[in-house]
Amino acid sequence: MPGVGARLGAFTMVLAGTFGTAYALGEQLPGHSHTGYTHNHSLSLAGPLVAGYTYADYVLRIDQMTPATATAPGSITFHLEAPDNTTVTAWTPVHEADLHAMVLRPDLSGFRHLHPTIAADGTWQMDVPAPGPWQFTFEATPAERTDPVIVGARVDDGEPYDATTLPAPADIVTVTTLHGDLTITREDFNFWVEDATGTTPDGLEPYLGAPAHLVAMREGDLAYLHLHPVGEVPGVFQFQGVLEPGATYRLFLQFGYLGEVISVAFTVEVPS
Numbered sequence: 001m002p003g004v005g006a007r008l009g010a011f012t013m014v015l016a017g018t019f020g021t022a023y024a025l026g027e028q029l030p031g032h033s034h035t036g037y038t039h040n041h042s043l044s045l046a047g048p049l050v051a052g053y054t055y056a057d058y059v060l061r062i063d064q065m066t067p068a069t070a071t072a073p074g075s076i077t078f079h080l081e082a083p084d085n086t087t088v089t090a091w092t093p094v095h096e097a098d099l100h101a102m103v104l105r106p107d108l109s110g111f112r113h114l115h116p117t118i119a120a121d122g123t124w125q126m127d128v129p130a131p132g133p134w135q136f137t138f139e140a141t142p143a144e145r146t147d148p149v150i151v152g153a154r155v156d157d158g159e160p161y162d163a164t165t166l167p168a169p170a171d172i173v174t175v176t177t178l179h180g181d182l183t184i185t186r187e188d189f190n191f192w193v194e195d196a197t198g199t200t201p202d203g204l205e206p207y208l209g210a211p212a213h214l215v216a217m218r219e220g221d222l223a224y225l226h227l228h229p230v231g232e233v234p235g236v237f238q239f240q241g242v243l244e245p246g247a248t249y250r251l252f253l254q255f256g257y258l259g260e261v262i263s264v265a266f267t268v269e270v271p272s
Helices: none
Strands: 012-014 041-043 058-066 074-081 099-104 112-114 123-128 134-140 149-156 172-177 180-187 190-194 213-218 224-227 236-238 247-257 260-270
Touching: 058 123, 058 149, 074 134, 074 149, 099 123, 099 213, 172 260, 180 247, 180 260
Parallel strands: none
Antiparallel strands: 012 149, 041 224, 058 074, 074 123, 099 112, 099 134, 134 149, 172 180, 180 190, 190 236, 213 224, 213 247, 247 260
């Protein structure tokens, strides 16, 4: 795109590769028919790297970038280019949003699930929370499609940051909420939620049109998997999915509880 190179400044772009089907069960990707809440979106970065951030001939473009500083966030303006080289401006909302954005560090810390507003000209702006590298993964459905386009970009201004070591794998995690502690137990892709009394808590609520959302990111290439639960058992979130062996993942479970969005992270090691 003319002029983009001049606006990149000190940023370097780590190309995110071509995106194909990954390691999801349930609905086949592409495809977005629903049986209850079941549908899986996945982005695999395991294939050969190529220039651009392309999915099904859609290309993620960067219009402007402002580096973050120690005292203020930076910003990046994106748009999605359609196969006919026009900017996508019409979208089909999915789970109450036109665009789902996952932002985190390459070490899988700092996870955020955001929903930026897309302007009439098809552009959207994302904050760069702090100096150093960040991964942006976007999931949205152009109006002319029935299944989502999933694209990603990793940006790095070259500034050092304090990388963190992943927490050790644990299948039981306790989180503190505004209404008391909740304990979440994981077995494969099944999760049980209990309150301090060991019973299913009252007040579990849908989040973004589903009982829960589960995002899995793979250590290293940050391959992405986004799942929604099957079934409607109180206090139980059951997902259909598979993680490729020989890798470590960070799973981010999100659900509503008494007006609050609860985010719970699990480290999962899948042996070869």
